[in-house]
Amino acid sequence: MPQPLIFDDFRPGSRLGTHRITLDAALIAAWTAVEPEAPLDAEGRLPPGLLVALAMRGYLAVVTPRPPGNVHAGMDLAFTGAAHQGETLELEILCLDKEDRKGRRWVHFGVSQTVGARPVLTARLTLIWAQ
């Protein structure tokens, strides 16, 4: 069984991996089970809450295994374009930065979402890493 990623494993500026998600009807149905009041709009665009959920999915799929006890402290999001049902979302996950402050290990990850050449969402995730 692989050992969890630890703070020392991360290299600021490194590309950690990619993930691909098909924005199909099953995915939209899964979202609606969570948030019935934020469906697709009339143009079939995914709502912000679903884009953020998919950013988390990409991060979790690539940055694994993680140690127990990590804390998700914050996010900075830039919504740059739309994604629509039927398209394929490409995600790239980076380690942007890390710092040890007074014994707390902070790691900042970047998640970039695109559909083809169209940028959709850039997310900066801030985690307190447990180990």
Place this chain on the structure above:
Amino acid sequence: MDKQASVERRITAEEVAAYARLTGDFNPIHLDDAFAAGTPFGKRILHGTLTLTLLWRAFAALTPDRDLTGSQVSLRFTAPVGVGERAAAAAGPADEPGCLEGQVTNEAGKVAIRATLHLPNGKAA
């Protein structure tokens, strides 16, 4: 615009399980009562980005055509919300022109999320 928006919601265990399947986040702090009882929280808590759905509802009520394209959001998760507990979101104009600010509070009245939304030029808040 001086409009304010507020939203209340209790996110159920079923919705938490659905969110875990959607994101692939099966951390037992969200899903396992026995595990969660042994954590500092003492109970199951919502995924932070699931709690955030309340704030998206509040921001959407204040955003023309509910479209956030061109917007930037900065947010901090500051306290947990328990599964099945009441959470409330409130949003309104920030001091800075063109910005909205909002927060989610948990059932104990603690701020669980604090966020600022920077709207693109031409979408006045």
